[in-house]
Amino acid sequence: MMGSCSIWQVEKCERSLIVNESSAPKMQMEKEQLSFDFGFLPIPKHLRYTPDGPLRFSIARNAAFGICTTFVVANLYYSQPLLIQLSLYFHVSYEEISRVPTLLQAGYAAGVVLVSPLGDLVPRRPLLLGVVLADIFFTLGLAVTHSAHVFEALSFVVGVTSVAPQILTPFAADLAPENRRASAISIIFAGLLFGILIARVLSGIVAQFSTWRIIYYIDVGLLTAVLITLYFVVPEHPSKNRGLTYLEILTSMVKLSTSEPVLIQASLITMGSNACYMNFWVTLTFILGGSPYHYSTLVIGLFGLIGMFGVSMGPILGRGIDRLVTWYAILIPTFFMAIFWAVQTAAAGVNISAVVLVCIGLDLCDAMQQVSLSTAVFSISESARARLNAVLILSNFVGQFTGTAAATKVYLEHGWRASAALGLACAAFQLLILFFRGPHCERYTWFGYQGGMDWKKMEKKDDKDKPRI
Template sequence: MIFGASSTFIVANLYYSQPLLIHLSESFGVSYDRISSVPTLVQGGYAAGILLVTPLGDLVRRRQLLLLIITISMLLTVGLAATHSLIAFEVICFFIGVSSCSPQVLVPLAADLAPPNKRASAISIVLSGLLLGVMFARIMSGVVAQYITWRVVYAAACGLQLASLVALWATLPDFPPKAKKGTTYAQILTTMFRLAATEPTLIQVCLVQVGAAAMFTEFWVTLTFLLGDSPYHYGSTVIGLFGLIGVVGVCCTPIYGRAIDRLVPWHVSVAMTIGLLSTFSLYWGAAGVSLAIPVLVTLGLDVFRQSQQISLATRIFMLDDGLRSRLNACSMFSICMGQAIGSAAGSKVFLQYGWRANGALMVAFCLFQLFVLLARGPHTKRYTWFGYEGGLNWRRQQPAPVQDAENGVSSAGTEKEKEEAGDDQTRAPSLEGDVREKDEESEDDKGPLSESQTRVPSPTQDVDEEEKGDTREHTTLG
């Protein structure tokens, strides 16, 4: 719960400015077109933070990393509340985006702590905090700016980040680094780039995330212009309250997680993408005609996008346990790219051509996502780029628990989970060779075995079982 709440208050930094564009335009004396660059700068900074900061979650202790970047973000927010220069405001917005990446350190941490058959549920809790942060930012900034001033929004944001900092300082354990000793920052980045070029599942997920994030951000950035202009003429309070509709998506998050734990994630991704396509087709047809349409689109977007994102995250976290921060960084960087594209393209298309052209662009983003998903089926082997080998089975079989002779029942192995998930049937060892080196060291410690002792252990047996098996064999021989 603390992970989710902290994610809410920190990711809100990325979205406070969106309902404030009209107020910022008036305060700094610039046009809508000029001030629309602010959300783009924030998202660009977030992308830089995802690329350069979050991979450190595999290299350094995550407690210290989280506390440091939250402190930096909090101090920068003070500058936003105080500055009277648009250029300074834009520069600070960029660096706040860089330092607001701490939720993306928490997501793989939640996946590490959860057992394989509960991983989607754990991820969904943190991601629900992210969605709640989007809604909270829009509601709070819209209402406060309407009745007080936009500067109070950022002053309050500073206080909320301080509360998150204190809560994490008091409760977050000191997790050790995941990378082997001697691994450098350059090697971490190199591994991440190699993953982004060689893992078909990761590349497929990243391309879908680009289209989905562009569509999501485009809708929310241009919603201010849609509702503030003819025929609606609403103020920032009403525009901000549209975020309340997303509460439905947050309430459904536990259902999403439990469902995805039982289904092949690819099928969930496809179904939710079709739902998004239907939603934005509705926007394309009548967003500027009836207020009911923006309401329905907001509801559909929050519900379908949340479930889609959980299913995509579940897929990539199955690839390699030791690389989750880097895998998540690749996925989230693609989201940031999509958000920057959506902010820039959506603003320009809406301001120049209107809401209908804006709807057509969002439909195009949905079609792109669907095309990428359908190019590679649910049970395709890990390093196969296209095709539908393995069929279309939609239900994921839960791996049977393994009986440990000493400790009782242990959770099922990750390898079985990968086989049932489809895309990740063949697991390669860690790119850094951690697994291979550990196995070699273990064999050296045991020493050579005689022919009577040599046996092939079951893939699901742990080290304790092997040692007990060897003891039983000695007893039999005696």
């Protein structure tokens, strides 16, 4: 009896040791799998990266990315309706305070070049949280400063740190399955354009009934909400190019912008498109404020709301873009853009219905075209999407700058019909650049047509196994 008890106790001890030994590695593995942001902030369990399972990019997460984009990009435009108040408060001239919007845009361009390409080098989650946190800090500085020079300097830095949308866009392209990539991009793009409108409306209302500081305190609160939202929705994802340095990331952008035919083609088209866009909106104020319309500033401002109809259609158009070969998805809006500019050239100064039609049509075409161009560029290289996006966005800035300068000069010297004809010429330029390369050219084919003219995108078998958004 004693012998059997001893044997049983020994077996129990052995089983206990086996259990403890087998559970020890498991517990250690679970401990090692715990992930942290910045080395100390735990990442929610459902967002941690697991190599065995696919990343899930849901509609809810995509919508959250779009909403966050709205309130981050709005930070670049709050100052525009406040310039008179800022001038009076800081006791500076209109000319000096008008530097603020320019400094914000210059900072944003610097952030696109110097910060957003980090998405190809470091994990995107801490990068996003870091830039939004910095944005909150410097925006708070705008709210409390009493110096015009400090306000101007901080405006530049706020522009640099407001690049979260240009990190989120290629990140969404990475997370979304190929057959829903355009849909994912279109939601973020719509959020970006809504941010421009919301900023001007919200800032104008607050400035009417309160002081300019209130809008920046509200902005700090909104950005804090964005930070919290991103913490709970952005999944952990490993860095894509661990072997590269920051300097190599920057220099590779130059190589990409001179060696990739699709990127160069898309950049030239987006330059022309943004020149057209700025041409329309810059000269619209002059057209509506002059003969034969003589509309008030309030009525002219409402045309921005009319144009938002086209922006709101972006996510719906994105689903259609997913079904088309991207060349055709670029061709359709570019062709109709030329049609709308022809209408503008013929009747903008004659009939207000023509202006309304062109306003809606151009915004609709611009939304579809920009999403299609981004989709085409992101297909070049998965590991370089942040850099490819940075080059494309820089092309936007070049187009906006040249379009604003040229349209103003042509309108003042030759009138509305000449400026509209300039827009039509820009649309024709875009079509010409597009027709240089066919829809199925190989990656490094600069000119010509290859692989037929099929317009419908063929779904890859691998895509059926990928998570849907």
